[in-house]
Amino acid sequence: TQLLEQSPQFLSIQEGENLTVYCNSSSVFSSLQWYRQEPGEGPVLLVTVVTGGEVKKLKRLTFQFGDARKDSSLHITAAQPGDTGLYLCAGVRDNQGGKLIFGQGTELSVKP
Amino acid sequence: NAGVMQNPRHLVRRRGQEARLRCSPMKGHSHVYWYRQLPEEGLKFMVYLQKENIIDESGMPKERFSAEFPKEGPSILRIQQVVRGDSAAYFCASSQGTGDYTFGSGTRLTVV
Numbered sequence: 001t002q003l004l005e006q007s008p009q010f011l012s013i014q015e016g017e018n019l020t021v022y023c024n025s026s027s028v029f030s031s032l033q034w035y036r037q038e039p040g041e042g043p044v045l046l047v048t049v050v051t052g053g054e055v056k057k058l059k060r061l062t063f064q065f066g067d068a069r070k071d072s073s074l075h076i077t078a079a080q081p082g083d084t085g086l087y088l089c090a091g092v093r094d095n096q097g098g099k100l101i102f103g104q105g106t107e108l109s110v111k112p
Numbered sequence: 113n114a115g116v117m118q119n120p121r122h123l124v125r126r127r128g129q130e131a132r133l134r135c136s137p138m139k140g141h142s143h144v145y146w147y148r149q150l151p152e153e154g155l156k157f158m159v160y161l162q163k164e165n166i167i168d169e170s171g172m173p174k175e176r177f178s179a180e181f182p183k184e185g186p187s188i189l190r191i192q193q194v195v196r197g198d199s200a201a202y203f204c205a206s207s208q209g210t211g212d213y214t215f216g217s218g219t220r221l222t223v224v
Contacts, residue, residue, distance in 0.1 A: 006154075031211055042116075042203050042215030043155070088154065092211065098145065099168055100205075100213065102154040 003027060006089055006103030013079055014111055021074045021106045023089035029101075030094045032065055032072045037086040037105070079110045116141075116206050116216035117186075124222045131191040131198070133219045137206030143167075144187040145213065146179060149201040161187060162209075194223045 005024045013019055023032070031050040035043035047056050049065035049072065056063045060083075062075040072089055086107050090100040117136040125131050137144050146158040160168040161181035172179065176194075181187040191198055201220050205213040 033213075035215075040217070042205075042217050044215070045213065048211065090155075096168075098143065098160040098207075098209075099157050099170070100145070100147075100155075101157065102147075104154045 003101050004089060004091055004103040006106055008106060009104060010107050010109075012109040012111065015080055016078050017110075019076050019079055019108070021087055021089075021108075022071070023073070023091075023103050024071045025091065026070065027091075027093060028069050029091035030069070032069075032089060032091045033100070034063055034072070034074055035088040035090060037088060043088055043090075076108075079108075081110045081112050084108055084110050116204055116214050118202075118204050118216035118219050120219060121217065122220050122222070124224060125194045126224055127195060128193050131194050131221055131223075133189040133191075133202050133204075133221070134186045135189070135204030135206075135216060136186040137204075138214050141206035141208055141214070143207045143209045144181050145205045145207075146187075146189050147203045147205065149203060149218075151200070155203065158189070191221075194221075196223050199223045 007022050033048045034046045037043040047063045052067045052069045054065045060077045064073045086105050088105045089103040119134050142163050144161045147155040149155045157171040159172050159179045176192045178190045199222050201218045203215050203218045205215045207213045
């Protein structure tokens, strides 16, 4: 069983469309992070959210941490081909500092 | 050279040989983490080390796998008597212990 369920696993959209990726769990996380991974490279940290209900914006990307700290979402506005990549959510559970639990990832393809 | 350095980038081993993967953390980081990414799967935590100490090895297979982070030099993930199922991308991350993780570009191990 996957502790962090990420959906959808694959997403193919046209340039200019909006999209949302979800990361859900039945467990509480002390923090949750979103990463982007390019082929042949390691994950690169996009954002960390630590407070329930927290919203962070990074240009056209909006990240939200659920009130109960069990879920998170990543919303991209007006997607561009440069957004294409693998997006990963990862959480740290209480009292397990240092151990990131990753979702399965969302493979996003934005077509021009 | 401020990033997490992993080498080699690609490693080919025959079944039964040993694989040694190296990770030099970012300058100033004393916490090192190893993750494994199998094809079509997300990243899975393996082990968390601080200088000369293993903090959490709950993700390490019970046999053939070991990790160290000596006082001087890089962290080493060692896989003895490799089997085809060990073929994967192995990523190292480092942090100052504050929750900001920086990942290396990974070592892609192929067992033939």
